[in-house]
Amino acid sequence: MNDITAAAPPAPVAVAEAISGEAIAREIADMGVTHVITVPDTNLKTAIAALEKAQRVKMLYVCTEDEGMGINAGLYMAGLKPMMLIQNNGLYACINTLKAIALDAQVPTFMLIGQYGRDVTKTVEENRLRSVRLLEPTLETWGVPSFRLEHKTDIGNIRLAWQKAWEIVGPTAAIIGAPTS
Amino acid sequence: MNTAPRLLDRSRAVPLLIGKHEDFLIVAGLAGAAKDIGNLTKESPNTFLLGGAMGGAAMVAAGLAITQPDKRVLLVTGDGELLMALGSLATIGAVQPKNLAIVCVDNECYGETGDQPTHTSFGIDLKATAEACGIKTTRLVTSEAEMAEASALLRQSNGPVFVLLKVTGAPPPQYSRNWQASETKTAFRKALLGKR
Numbered sequence: 001m002n003d004i005t006a007a008a009p010p011a012p013v014a015v016a017e018a019i020s021g022e023a024i025a026r027e028i029a030d031m032g033v034t035h036v037i038t039v040p041d042t043n044l045k046t047a048i049a050a051l052e053k054a055q056r057v058k059m060l061y062v063c064t065e066d067e068g069m070g071i072n073a074g075l076y077m078a079g080l081k082p083m084m085l086i087q088n089n090g091l092y093a094c095i096n097t098l099k100a101i102a103l104d105a106q107v108p109t110f111m112l113i114g115q116y117g118r119d120v121t122k123t124v125e126e127n128r129l130r131s132v133r134l135l136e137p138t139l140e141t142w143g144v145p146s147f148r149l150e151h152k153t154d155i156g157n158i159r160l161a162w163q164k165a166w167e168i169v170g171p172t173a174a175i176i177g178a179p180t181s
Numbered sequence: 182m183n184t185a186p187r188l189l190d191r192s193r194a195v196p197l198l199i200g201k202h203e204d205f206l207i208v209a210g211l212a213g214a215a216k217d218i219g220n221l222t223k224e225s226p227n228t229f230l231l232g233g234a235m236g237g238a239a240m241v242a243a244g245l246a247i248t249q250p251d252k253r254v255l256l257v258t259g260d261g262e263l264l265m266a267l268g269s270l271a272t273i274g275a276v277q278p279k280n281l282a283i284v285c286v287d288n289e290c291y292g293e294t295g296d297q298p299t300h301t302s303f304g305i306d307l308k309a310t311a312e313a314c315g316i317k318t319t320r321l322v323t324s325e326a327e328m329a330e331a332s333a334l335l336r337q338s339n340g341p342v343f344v345l346l347k348v349t350g351a352p353p354p355q356y357s358r359n360w361q362a363s364e365t366k367t368a369f370r371k372a373l374l375g376k377r
Contacts, residue, residue, distance in 0.1 A: 060276075062240070063268030070237040070269075074208075074244020077229070077366065079374045082244075100234035101241070105362035 012121035016150045016177030021046030024112075024180060027158050029056035034080040036060070037068045041087035043114035043179040048085065065094035073107045083162065084109065087116040088135045091173075098142065102171040109171040110162045120178045124148075139173055146173040182304030183345075185323045191286055191348040196221050197328050198284060198346060199255070203227060204336060205282075206245055206373065210238035210258035212293035214286055216353035218257050226372030229365055230358055236266030239273065239283070246278035249373070253280050253336060260287040260301045267310060273341050274315025282335040282342040283311070288350050296350055311343035319343040 024047040028036065037060045040048055051057055060082075062068045068084045075082040091098075091113055102109035118124070118132045127133050139146045145164050147157035161174035195217040199205075202221055207228045209218035215230040222228040231238045242256035263270070263285050273281065289302035301307060308319050318338045320331045322345065331344050359365050370376065 062272050064266070066234075066236055066266065067240045067269055067272055070234070070240025071244040071247075071272075073237075073366075074241040074246075075248055076244075077241070077370050077373065078245050078248035079370075079376075080248050097234050097237050100232065100362070101237055104233070105366045107366065 025050035183306035239269035
């Protein structure tokens with residue numbers, strides 16, 4: 001006889017928790033960013049919406065991440081403080097431009113990267129998708145410092161990554177582990 | 182389709198079209214365009230030549246144009262590079278930087294790698310592409326008689342300008358460039374902003 005009072009199996013516990021899109025947008029504006037250049041990311045859609053709503057930073061939508069790297073360099077060369085908002089797959093799409101512009105020409109290139117497709121109940125390393133698992137190793141291969149945001153308390157890592165990009169005059173990444181709320 | 186004749190030699194045509202290069206902040210794409218501009222400007226600090234970022238020059242120029250509205254920004258690129266980043270034309274058409282001029286030196290081949298044909302050799306029309314992307318002021322230049330008007334347009338138009346310069350397959354001028362992109366970027370920024 002089945003025990004119908006038995007508890008259902010516990011829901012998987014999230015390893016990465018949702019960070020508020022508004023908090024991310026506020027942090028970006030407070031850091032002094034002038035432009036957010038983006039090929040939009042699903043996981044960061046509430047952050048993009050919050051940036052649009054707040055109107056404290058100019059949004060530039062481009063067709064490819066390669067374009068984003070280029071326009072980021074142009075804005076920097078003209079004295080402004082841009083950043084990029086992309087997803088993991090976008091990073092893979094623009095490695096040559098990352099090398100030739102952000103690294104070789106030494107352009108501060110802060111990238112806020114969403115981990116599109118991540119199963120948030122697993123660690124990054126345990127995720128099935130290579131687009132999730134290989135993001136940090138790829139960045140490391142190119143010597144690009146990265147900072148994880150896995151919990152709400154990690155919000156300060158956005159600023160750390162931003163400051164690091166200006167300190168090393170090159171690319172850095174802040175990786176958002178879960179879809180923003 | 183564009184089947185315009187190709188009679189102009191780039192070594193003569195590019196300097197003729199651009200004229201006084203100091204009128205511009207210049208971003209040049211890689212390979213032939215970098216040699217055209219490097220030879221013309223000797224990499225003066227109003228010049229930034231891209232290397233190894235094929236397709237990237239248009240957006241660097243667009244970024245400069247957006248944020249330096251009082252300066253005239255000139256992109257000099259090639260057909261091969263522009264074909265690699267057609268979305269750049271769409272982005273420029275969407276943003277409409279009033280101070281951006283584009284010269285595409287179209288030799289219908291990848292000159293740097295042995296003259297393999299690009300799609301423009303089959304009639305693909307980059308001028309029409311630019312127009313379709315919302316760049317309203319465009320010119321096709323196939324002769325020296327058309328240079329003066331196009332050269333003036335690069336300086337005077339109130340909106341993005343696209344000039345398709347059809348050239349023969351003759352090689353660009355020999356020029357040995359500075360491959361240290363960080364050095365040339367720093368020189369450019371210092372000249373423009375007075376800082377690294």
